[in-house]
Amino acid sequence: MTNAIDRNAVHHMKWWGWGVDGVGFHHEDKPGFAPFVKFAVGLDLGTAVRTGEPSFDDLNVPLSNATEEFTAELASIVGAENVTTDDMARVVHTYGKSIRDLIRVRSNTILRSPDVVIYPADEAEVQQIVDAAVAANAVIIPFGGGSNIAGSLEPIPGEARTIVSLDLGRLRAVIDIDTDSGLARIQAGSQGPDLEEQLNKQGWTIGHFPDSFTHSTVGGWVATRSSGMQSDKYGDIANIARGMRVVRPGGVLVLRPLPSTSSGPSVREMILGSEGKLGVITEVTVQVHRIPEKRDVYAYFFPNWKSGIAAMQAISESDATPSITRISDSRETSFSLATSKNRKGVSKFMAESALPGIMKAKGWNLDDICLSFIGFEGSVSHAKHQKSLVDDIVKKHGGMGVGSGPGILYDQKKFDTPYLRDFLLDMGAAGDVSETAAPWSKLVGVHEAVYAAARGAYEQLGNDGWIMSHMSHSYHSGACLYFTFAFTFGDDPIAEYNLVKNAIQQAFVDNHATISHHHGVGLEHSPWLTQDISEEGVKIMTGLFESADPAQNFNPGKILPK
Structure with a gap:
C-alpha cells in the first residue's frame, strides 16, 4: 500500500520539550498552584526566573558520518525529499522526552545523533531500507512519535557505524476494519488522534488512551507494551494488538490476528516490548469496539489510602467492569485540587459545597482524603448497573460519591501532565514519573517503601522534595502504581535526578514490584532487569536478541543490562 503523504506532513514535537510550539502549561488560571509548589518543593513562582526557549543555533550537533553513497542509496528508495541529514531533523530524532533527555538537549549535551533520517511511504520501502542498512552494517532505530521516556530511542555514544533513524510518520492509515470480528489493520506510524479519528468516522474506537496519546503511535505502543487510561475495560496494548507485520532482513514476520493459538512460545509476545530490537513494526491489527x-x-472520596485501595481491589474482584478505576493518594489529591482551574471540578465541590463539613462529621482527616475517578461505558442500562455495583462497594469501604461533575477534572488533566514537566524544568526543578505493578497484597507496602526511598534520596541531596502517587490499571491479581516526584535542582541536575530515580526503582524490585508497568525498559530501567526477571530470564532474552540480530543492527544497547 503506497502512502501519498509527504515528509513535510509528518509533524514532530519541539526539539527541546513536549508537544508542539505554542502549547505549554500555564498556572495563571489555577490559583492554588503557586502556593502548592512553594509548599511541596520550596519553589517560589513569584520570584523564580523562568528560562526562555533554548536557541537551536547554540546547539553543538555532531556531524553526520553518512556517506554520500549510502545517502544516495537511501534516496533511491524513498526519493531525495524523504531522506535528510539536516541537523534539526537529526536532533529531533536523537532523544525521547524523559527528564534526562530534556536536561541533556537543553544543556547542549548531544554525544551521538542519528546520521540520517528517512521517511518510507510503505512497507516495501521499509524492507528495502532495512536490507540496505544491514548490508552496509548500519544501525537502524525505528521512530514513531518520539514520546518515549525510558531512553529507548537514543543512539549509543561511541557507535562508529552509520545510524539510521527510520521514521514511520508517513505510514498512518487505518487500512481496513473487519466489522464482523472487530479487528482493524492500522499502519504503525499512526498517532493516537489520527487513528482514533479514522476509526470514529466508522463508529469504532480502539479504547487505548495513554498519557502520550496525542503524540505516540500504535507501533510505539506495541514496541513498549503501552497501557492506556481505560485499560480496565479495553486491556493493555498487549491485549489489544492481535496481529503484526514486522520487517526483518530479507523478509516480513507476519503474525495473523487470531483470537488464540497454541503455536509454541508466542512470537507475538516477543515483539511486544521489543523496542525495535527484533525488526521494524509496519502494521498492527488491533481489537476495536463500537463507540459506547x-x-x-x-468522582469518589475515601477517608484514606488503605480504604481506597481495598475498595479498588474489591471492585476488581466483583461483577462490576468499569473502564477506569483510579485513586490518588492524599498527596496527589491535594495536588489535583491545587491545579484545577478556577471554580471547576472537585475544587468547586470542596470550596462551595458542604462536602468538607460532611467529611469532618464522618471523622475524616481532610489531610488524608483520597480522590478516586471511576469510569463506566456501554449502554445506558449497563453503565447504570455497573455504577450501582461500584457504589455499594465504595459505601462498604467508607467512601462517598460526589457525582459526575468532578469528572471534568479527570478529562481536563489527562493529557496535560508532560507540559507541567517542561514548566518545572524552565524553573530549575525536576518533575518526573516512575510506574510499577505489584500484587494487591504488596501494593500498600510498595507505596510506603517508595515514599521512604524518595525521602532518603532527598535527605542525601539536602533537598525538600515531593512525591505522590495514584493507583490505576487494575487486574484481578494486582494493579499499577504511578509515582510522580519533584525537587529543585542543585549544581548537577543529572546526578541528582539519578539519585532519586534510582532509589525509587530499587524500592520497586526490593518490594515485589516490577521495574516498569508500561513505559518500557530502554536504557533507564535496564540496570534492574536481572532483578526483575532473574539471571536465567536475561540469558533467554539475550539469546533471542543475539539469534535474531547477530550483528546488532537493530537499536543496539537497549533493554539488556550492560
Missing part, C-alpha cells in the same frame, strides 16, 4: 452509547466518569 454512554460514557461517564464519576
Whole structure:
C-alpha cells in the first residue's frame, strides 16, 4: 500500500520539550498552584526566573558520518525529499522526552545523533531500507512519535557505524476494519488522534488512551507494551494488538490476528516490548469496539489510602467492569485540587459545597482524603448497573460519591501532565514519573517503601522534595502504581535526578514490584532487569536478541543490562 503523504506532513514535537510550539502549561488560571509548589518543593513562582526557549543555533550537533553513497542509496528508495541529514531533523530524532533527555538537549549535551533520517511511504520501502542498512552494517532505530521516556530511542555514544533513524510518520492509515470480528489493520506510524479519528468516522474506537496519546503511535505502543487510561475495560496494548507485520532482513514476520493459538512460545509476545530490537513494526491489527452509547466518569472520596485501595481491589474482584478505576493518594489529591482551574471540578465541590463539613462529621482527616475517578461505558442500562455495583462497594469501604461533575477534572488533566514537566524544568526543578505493578497484597507496602526511598534520596541531596502517587490499571491479581516526584535542582541536575530515580526503582524490585508497568525498559530501567526477571530470564532474552540480530543492527544497547 503506497502512502501519498509527504515528509513535510509528518509533524514532530519541539526539539527541546513536549508537544508542539505554542502549547505549554500555564498556572495563571489555577490559583492554588503557586502556593502548592512553594509548599511541596520550596519553589517560589513569584520570584523564580523562568528560562526562555533554548536557541537551536547554540546547539553543538555532531556531524553526520553518512556517506554520500549510502545517502544516495537511501534516496533511491524513498526519493531525495524523504531522506535528510539536516541537523534539526537529526536532533529531533536523537532523544525521547524523559527528564534526562530534556536536561541533556537543553544543556547542549548531544554525544551521538542519528546520521540520517528517512521517511518510507510503505512497507516495501521499509524492507528495502532495512536490507540496505544491514548490508552496509548500519544501525537502524525505528521512530514513531518520539514520546518515549525510558531512553529507548537514543543512539549509543561511541557507535562508529552509520545510524539510521527510520521514521514511520508517513505510514498512518487505518487500512481496513473487519466489522464482523472487530479487528482493524492500522499502519504503525499512526498517532493516537489520527487513528482514533479514522476509526470514529466508522463508529469504532480502539479504547487505548495513554498519557502520550496525542503524540505516540500504535507501533510505539506495541514496541513498549503501552497501557492506556481505560485499560480496565479495553486491556493493555498487549491485549489489544492481535496481529503484526514486522520487517526483518530479507523478509516480513507476519503474525495473523487470531483470537488464540497454541503455536509454541508466542512470537507475538516477543515483539511486544521489543523496542525495535527484533525488526521494524509496519502494521498492527488491533481489537476495536463500537463507540459506547454512554460514557461517564464519576468522582469518589475515601477517608484514606488503605480504604481506597481495598475498595479498588474489591471492585476488581466483583461483577462490576468499569473502564477506569483510579485513586490518588492524599498527596496527589491535594495536588489535583491545587491545579484545577478556577471554580471547576472537585475544587468547586470542596470550596462551595458542604462536602468538607460532611467529611469532618464522618471523622475524616481532610489531610488524608483520597480522590478516586471511576469510569463506566456501554449502554445506558449497563453503565447504570455497573455504577450501582461500584457504589455499594465504595459505601462498604467508607467512601462517598460526589457525582459526575468532578469528572471534568479527570478529562481536563489527562493529557496535560508532560507540559507541567517542561514548566518545572524552565524553573530549575525536576518533575518526573516512575510506574510499577505489584500484587494487591504488596501494593500498600510498595507505596510506603517508595515514599521512604524518595525521602532518603532527598535527605542525601539536602533537598525538600515531593512525591505522590495514584493507583490505576487494575487486574484481578494486582494493579499499577504511578509515582510522580519533584525537587529543585542543585549544581548537577543529572546526578541528582539519578539519585532519586534510582532509589525509587530499587524500592520497586526490593518490594515485589516490577521495574516498569508500561513505559518500557530502554536504557533507564535496564540496570534492574536481572532483578526483575532473574539471571536465567536475561540469558533467554539475550539469546533471542543475539539469534535474531547477530550483528546488532537493530537499536543496539537497549533493554539488556550492560
